[in-house]
Amino acid sequence: MINIEVVLSPALLHLNTIRDTNVVVIDILRATSTICTAIHHGANSVKALMSQSETLEWAEKGYLTAAERNGQKIEGFDLGNSPFECMDGKVNGRSIALTTTNGTKCIEAVANDGARNVFSGSFLNLEAMANFLANDKGDVLLLCAGWKDSVNLEDTLFAGALAHELNNRTDCKIDCDAALMSMDIYQMAKVDLISYLKKSSHYKRLSHLHHEEDMVYCLKHSIFETVCGLKDGEMKKF
Amino acid sequence: MINIEVVLSPALLHLNTIRDTNVVVIDILRATSTICTAIHHGANSVKALMSQSETLEWAEKGYLTAAERNGQKIEGFDLGNSPFECMDGKVNGRSIALTTTNGTKCIEAVANDGARNVFSGSFLNLEAMANFLANDKGDVLLLCAGWKDSVNLEDTLFAGALAHELNNRTDCKIDCDAALMSMDIYQMAKVDLISYLKKSSHYKRLSHLHHEEDMVYCLKHSIFETVCGLKDGEMKKF
Numbered sequence: 001m002i003n004i005e006v007v008l009s010p011a012l013l014h015l016n017t018i019r020d021t022n023v024v025v026i027d028i029l030r031a032t033s034t035i036c037t038a039i040h041h042g043a044n045s046v047k048a049l050m051s052q053s054e055t056l057e058w059a060e061k062g063y064l065t066a067a068e069r070n071g072q073k074i075e076g077f078d079l080g081n082s083p084f085e086c087m088d089g090k091v092n093g094r095s096i097a098l099t100t101t102n103g104t105k106c107i108e109a110v111a112n113d114g115a116r117n118v119f120s121g122s123f124l125n126l127e128a129m130a131n132f133l134a135n136d137k138g139d140v141l142l143l144c145a146g147w148k149d150s151v152n153l154e155d156t157l158f159a160g161a162l163a164h165e166l167n168n169r170t171d172c173k174i175d176c177d178a179a180l181m182s183m184d185i186y187q188m189a190k191v192d193l194i195s196y197l198k199k200s201s202h203y204k205r206l207s208h209l210h211h212e213e214d215m216v217y218c219l220k221h222s223i224f225e226t227v228c229g230l231k232d233g234e235m236k237k238f
Numbered sequence: 239m240i241n242i243e244v245v246l247s248p249a250l251l252h253l254n255t256i257r258d259t260n261v262v263v264i265d266i267l268r269a270t271s272t273i274c275t276a277i278h279h280g281a282n283s284v285k286a287l288m289s290q291s292e293t294l295e296w297a298e299k300g301y302l303t304a305a306e307r308n309g310q311k312i313e314g315f316d317l318g319n320s321p322f323e324c325m326d327g328k329v330n331g332r333s334i335a336l337t338t339t340n341g342t343k344c345i346e347a348v349a350n351d352g353a354r355n356v357f358s359g360s361f362l363n364l365e366a367m368a369n370f371l372a373n374d375k376g377d378v379l380l381l382c383a384g385w386k387d388s389v390n391l392e393d394t395l396f397a398g399a400l401a402h403e404l405n406n407r408t409d410c411k412i413d414c415d416a417a418l419m420s421m422d423i424y425q426m427a428k429v430d431l432i433s434y435l436k437k438s439s440h441y442k443r444l445s446h447l448h449h450e451e452d453m454v455y456c457l458k459h460s461i462f463e464t465v466c467g468l469k470d471g472e473m474k475k476f
Contacts, residue, residue: 008389011250015388150253151246153415177391177439184426185419201415 002172003139006159006179010106011149019114022138024129024162026121027145028154029202030081030211031068031103033122033218035235037083040125040226042092045234048104048111049097052077058097066098071209082214095234102145110143111230118230119238121158123193127222130165132238140166142179153185153200154219157193160186193219240410241377244397244417248344249387257352260376262367262400264359265383266392267440268319268449269306269341271456273473274360275321278464280330283472284358286342286349287335290315296335304336309447320452333472340383348381349468356468357476359396361431365460368403370476378404380417391423391438392457395431398424431457 007013025032035046049055052067052074059065059078066079073080081100085091098104110118116138119129133140142162144155160182166172167183174180189196194216197203206215229238245251263270273284287293290305290312297303297316304317311318319338323329336342348356354376357367371378380400382393398420404410405421412418427434432454435441444453467476 008246009250011253012247012387012389015249015386147415148253149250150414151250151416151419153419156415156419175439175442176388177385177394178389180437181389181391181394181419181423185422188422188426199418201413204413 002137002166002170004142004163004166004172004174004179005176006142006163006182008144008151008156008178009146009149010109010143013109013143016141018110018141020116020138021141022117022119022133022136023110023115023141023143024119024121025103025106025110025143025145026155026158027100027103027106028122028158028218029206030083030214030218031100031145032120033124034081034083034086035098035120036122036124036226036228038086038091038096039228039235039237040224041086043086043094043096045095045236047095047097047234048107049099050105050108052099055097055099063095063097064091066096068100070101071206071211082211083217084214102147106143106145111233120228120235121162123158123161123219123221124223125226126161126165128225128227130162130169132227133166134169147202152202154197154202156182157186157189161190240375240404240408242380242401242404242410242412242417243414244380244382244401244420246382246389246394246416247384247387248347248381251347251381254379256348256379258354258376259379260355260357260371260374261348261353261379261381262357262359263341263344263348263381263383264393264396265338265341265344266361266396266456267444268321268452268456269338269383270358271360271362272319272321272324273336273358274362274464274466276324276329276334277466277473277475278462279324281324281332281334283333283474285333285335285472286345287337288343288346290337293335293337301333301335302329304334306338308339309444309449320449321455322452340385344381344383349471358466358473359400361396361399361457361459362461363464364399364403366463366465368400368407370465371404372407385440390440392435392440394420395424395427399428
């Protein structure tokens with residue numbers, strides 16, 4: 001019986017147990033979608049980092065550097081936070097040091113707290129992720145990165161989607177109200193995720209920055225099978 | 239144009255502006271429902287307090303004392319946290335000092351932060367509350383008390399219900415994802431709130447303690463018109 005809990009904001013993480021659970025960090029628009037894309041497209045690893053200065057230092061070790069704040073690429077880095085920058089061989093065989101507004105901070109926050117595993121969540125590999133978690137049988141914590149600690153729709157939707165997929169595959173215990181809520185919202189929205197998300201705060205924010213193509217891509221359902229999780233402190237093919 | 243924001247847990251309150259907003263504190267099962275019931279049934283006032291010891295001190299000033307922790311009445315107090323203890327003349331003409339697990343702490347937390355007004359939210363007077371807020375025109379912050387800082391279904395549902403009612407009455411700006419989410423959940427659940435809530439964590443918790451009658455009562459929609467808000471630090475008829 002897998003216990004599933006959903007944390008709607010990093011500011012609520014202290015209420016949950018990380019130790020021995022499979023934690024899935026969720027920053028659908030766009031950090032964790034981009035990490036999965038990079039690894040699926042041949043990147044060796046993605047190192048998630050809190051600060052820009054720390055991220056730049058990894059260039060010396062041969063890493064590509066990538067940074068985003070408030071939805072925009074930061075000057076002086078090789079890449080921003082768009083999944084399209086990780087396709088067409090651009091990251092093949094490379095390692096990437098990435099810092100973003102929300103998602104990478106969450107990965108760093110849980111990396112050393114004794115989790116069973118820490119995964120990068122995305123719609124792009126949703127079924128593969130659910131298969132892995134169902135087979136592993138460890139309890140699951142779905143951690144929404146949100147926007148600067150505020151709850152957001154797209155991460156909540158994904159938490160609901162993954163909880164559904166997992167619950168369809170194996171016996172689960174779902175007593176957490178945030179999990180029940182996210183599953184119901186996903187049920188309501190799933191026929192057309194993009195239309196549903198158009199009312200959300202971050203969709204509007206990214207639309208103003210002309211990231212529509214990124215958003216359409218990040219909501220594609222199970223287009224690849226690569227599962228990405230932390231190994232030796234970096235996101236790698238799992 | 240009234241800006242509506244929803245805070246799904248007191249632990250997220252620091253992300254929002256309290257100053258000059260109409261804050262509605264929401265602890266549907268049962269503190270804020272009980273406060274509204276007491277005042278509707280003739281109580282002069284309800285003083286919300288953090289601690290049990292502080293609450294007991296108000297007996298000297300002639301207050302009835304009321305205390306609940308983890309869903310149960312505390313020995314040594316006149317009342318617990320059930321709305322039925324406030325009916326049939328039991329609190330008529332009296333003032334009450336009340337401490338509960340979640341709701342009263344939220345009221346105390348926002349009482350001195352420069353809010354325009356602080357109200358006690360309940361389904362029991364939902365339409366009257368919406369009418370007041372629509373006429374007042376101040377921005378609105380709906381603060382869910384949750385359960386020990388965890389997000390809960392019943393408070394989220396009420397936030398969604400009040401946001402709907404308000405949005406139906408006047409021009410509102412709703413950019414907050416938590417507000418959009420709670421409105422959608424309410425739309426889904428409103429045909430039968432009790433059936434919907436039966437899956438929630440707190441409904442189960444209170445069911446085990448035989449509070450079913452309280453829960454059925456607390457979900458009744460607009461059965462009275464009394465609006466309750468802070469005046470001189472105590473909840474009173476507004």
